[in-house]
Every structure is written in C-alpha cells, then in structure tokens.
Amino acid sequence: MATLRGVVDPELGADIVELGMVNGVVVNDDGWVEVTVALTISGCPLRVQIRDDVQSKVSGLPGVVGVKVHFGEMNQEQRSQVMQRARKSAANRAPATEVPLTARVLAVASGKGGVGKSSVTVNLASALAARGFSVGVLDADIWGFSVPRMLGIKVRLGAGDGGLIRPHELPVGTGKLKVVSMGLVVDDEDKAIMWRGLMLAKALEEFLTKVAWGDLDYLLLDMPPGTGDVQMALGRILPRAEVLVVTTPALAAQKVAVRVADMARRSYLKVLGVIENMSTFTCGHGEVYALFGSGGGQALATDLGIPLIAQVPLEPEVSAANDAGTPLSVAAPGSAAGAAFAAAADRIADELLPPVDMAGCTARMLASVEAALGPVK
Numbered sequence: 001m002a003t004l005r006g007v008v009d010p011e012l013g014a015d016i017v018e019l020g021m022v023n024g025v026v027v028n029d030d031g032w033v034e035v036t037v038a039l040t041i042s043g044c045p046l047r048v049q050i051r052d053d054v055q056s057k058v059s060g061l062p063g064v065v066g067v068k069v070h071f072g073e074m075n076q077e078q079r080s081q082v083m084q085r086a087r088k089s090a091a092n093r094a095p096a097t098e099v100p101l102t103a104r105v106l107a108v109a110s111g112k113g114g115v116g117k118s119s120v121t122v123n124l125a126s127a128l129a130a131r132g133f134s135v136g137v138l139d140a141d142i143w144g145f146s147v148p149r150m151l152g153i154k155v156r157l158g159a160g161d162g163g164l165i166r167p168h169e170l171p172v173g174t175g176k177l178k179v180v181s182m183g184l185v186v187d188d189e190d191k192a193i194m195w196r197g198l199m200l201a202k203a204l205e206e207f208l209t210k211v212a213w214g215d216l217d218y219l220l221l222d223m224p225p226g227t228g229d230v231q232m233a234l235g236r237i238l239p240r241a242e243v244l245v246v247t248t249p250a251l252a253a254q255k256v257a258v259r260v261a262d263m264a265r266r267s268y269l270k271v272l273g274v275i276e277n278m279s280t281f282t283c284g285h286g287e288v289y290a291l292f293g294s295g296g297g298q299a300l301a302t303d304l305g306i307p308l309i310a311q312v313p314l315e316p317e318v319s320a321a322n323d324a325g326t327p328l329s330v331a332a333p334g335s336a337a338g339a340a341f342a343a344a345a346d347r348i349a350d351e352l353l354p355p356v357d358m359a360g361c362t363a364r365m366l367a368s369v370e371a372a373l374g375p376v377k
Helices: 047-059 076-092 117-130 197-209 229-237 251-266 296-304 316-324 336-352 361-373
Strands: 022-027 032-039 066-073 104-109 134-139 168-172 175-181 218-222 242-247 270-277 308-312
Touching: 032 047, 047 066, 076 229, 076 251, 104 117, 104 251, 117 134, 117 168, 117 175, 117 218, 117 242, 117 270, 117 316, 117 336, 197 229, 229 251, 242 251, 242 296, 251 270, 251 296, 270 296, 270 336, 296 308, 308 336, 316 336
Parallel strands: 032 066, 104 218, 104 242, 134 175, 134 218, 242 270, 270 308
Antiparallel strands: 022 032, 168 175
C-alpha cells in the first residue's frame, strides 16, 4: 500500500491510495500480487496508464514475481468521496500567489446571473475602502466582466517592476481600490471572450500569481455565476478565501443560490454570509413594494446556518452610480442602498471578517520578513 502511494492519478492530482481508489491488495504465496483499483468510470481514459504504473511500482518490491491489476467501477457515493479527497488534496498544495497573507479574501458568488453580484462587489469594496482600507477588486467573471465600467476605469493595465501586472488604483475616501479585470486587458471590451473552462481557470490563476497586489486589507473577487471551473479553481488556488452569497428575495433564486454554498463547502471554503440584493422598492410616496418577492435571503441564511449580512433595497441611485462609474459610497452615501452597503462593510470589518491585526509578535515578524524579502509564499 505504501508503494502504491507512488501511483498518481494525473487528472485528480493525488495518489490512488489517498483518493481511496485501492479496493484491495492480495499477496499470494507464489509471489504474485493482485491489486484491485476502482475507477471513477469503467471507460476511464487513464485506465492503461494506472495499470502500467501499478505494475511498475509493485513489481519493484523484493519477492514480487508478477502483478495482476483488477478494475472495478465506483458507485455515485464513492465518486463523490473521491472528488472530496481530490479537492482537499488540491487545497493543501495551493500554489504561491502575490496576494499577501494578511489580506482577507472574500469571493462574492451567486447561483445565477442577474442578481446584482457585480454591483454588490463594487459597492461593498468601495464601502470598505471608504473606511480607510486598502481593498483589491478582482473581476473573476472573465468573459462577463463589468467592474471597469462600474468604477469608470478605462486605462489598460500595465507591467510594473519584475514584470508583474500593476493593478489600477482608485482612491475612495481615506482608502483605495486596486482593480484588475479582463476588461482592462483586452483592446475592445465589446468583443466576446470565447474561452473554455481550463483557460478561464488559468486566467484566474494569472491574476492571483502575476499581479503586484502589494499591501491589501481585503481582496474581493467578483465571481462568475454558477458552480463551474473558476469556482473550483478558486478553492485550489486560494483555499483561505471565504464566500459571500448574493441572492434576490425570490425563493426560486434562493434555491439556486444554495448550490453555490454547497460547492464552496465541498471545496473546503467557509461561507461567510448572505446579502439579499434588490430586497424592496420604495416609491416617491413612501409605499414599499416587494417587487421580487420576499424572504429568500433570510431563508437561505437560515438553511445554511449563516448570517444575513444585509438587505440592499432596489434604488435608482445604485444603477445611476454604476452607469456613471462612481462608487455609491461617493455618489450617494446617504441613500438607503448606500447605508446598507456601509452597514454590511461595518459588520464584515468589525465582526465577521476583521482585518488582520498586525500588532502581534508573529505578524510583526511576518511584516519584517516581507519588507526584506518580498511577499511570503
């Protein structure tokens, strides 16, 4: 069994013992060894390679005359367990990034499009910056980027020292935003980016490993909707990220959003809380309307056992600020939506995900090392 740990499933990135693929080993008196391996599917294209690797490893042991490999197929429960082990293994081998270890990482996610996830990301980041924090904003929705337009940024990204990408910096209050998006890389934002999943995941990795983020208190990622390749890549590259789920009040949206939380937890990412966007609309006469239903945000938070961080009302000021490229915390800080985002930022910074306290001895040592040698990876 110890020798079989040298047989790695190249697709899942872990050895077959760790993944639970070895169903049994029989050592016969005549020196023949029989190994039973359970494949995720019977027609697995790696079947021959795994067989050859098993035979090669085991036949090198003293006293082994020959090796027979028997294959079986996993049931659904076993496949699920294998994927869980693979995700955990990938998280334990996370690559080095340029995101400082002192930065709090918050992935803003949704089960489907149209719930205002990008708007929440931009306005929550702006509200945190208005408190004096240095906040990174990574537009991880590679082919559906919208962050540059919402923040009024048109200048393309350039390279800094060491060949790393230099993020665009935008002052907000006493803090600042550091923004990176595919929209600041392409020459024409109206052209479609037609990339498959692996390229999308690679783009996310490049933005995390090849960008000179510098000092950050928070890094917010505007995730694409759903539970695809980019979401899985995040769990592998930044396993310390926490997930903020955005939903609308409609119960149908809540049922979709719960899948995002389930995927996050399967990837060993903590789900921090829920923000209900477009909760209610108040007309000029003071009448309040639940245009998109009610109760979805609270129902989702209750089901997941996490807090409902904020209920952001539907207001023209939000859309106007996004279209004008001005953060709501600057354009209309006194609006009801602006107050909701400010309150959400306060709760995150003061209670749920406070910035790292650099006053401790270990933190001071880390800061000294990073000042002398660069970011610790």
